[in-house]
Amino acid sequence: MTHRTRHTQTTALLGSLSGSSLDRLHTLADTLVDSLWGDLYTPHGPVPKDDLWRSCHANMGNTLRALNGAGPPSAVLL
Numbered sequence: 001m002t003h004r005t006r007h008t009q010t011t012a013l014l015g016s017l018s019g020s021s022l023d024r025l026h027t028l029a030d031t032l033v034d035s036l037w038g039d040l041y042t043p044h045g046p047v048p049k050d051d052l053w054r055s056c057h058a059n060m061g062n063t064l065r066a067l068n069g070a071g072p073p074s075a076v077l078l
């Protein structure tokens with residue numbers, strides 16, 4: 001298998017996985033916030049739960065769109 005073939009297959013796989021993940025972005029954000037809440041974050045700080053959710057949702061969305069080819073590649077590096 002050539003390097004170009006592996007790259008093409010990897011790109012297609014990332015596109016497929018990120019696309020299906022984008023379809024479930026709200027649920028993924030819920031799951032991430034639920035796993036962080038009570039451990040790193042509490043009702044007393046450092047941020048309200050809805051702010052944490054919006055941040056997680058936006059960051060995951062930007063990263064998934066970049067992996068899907070619909071956003072700037074630099075979003076993956078943030």
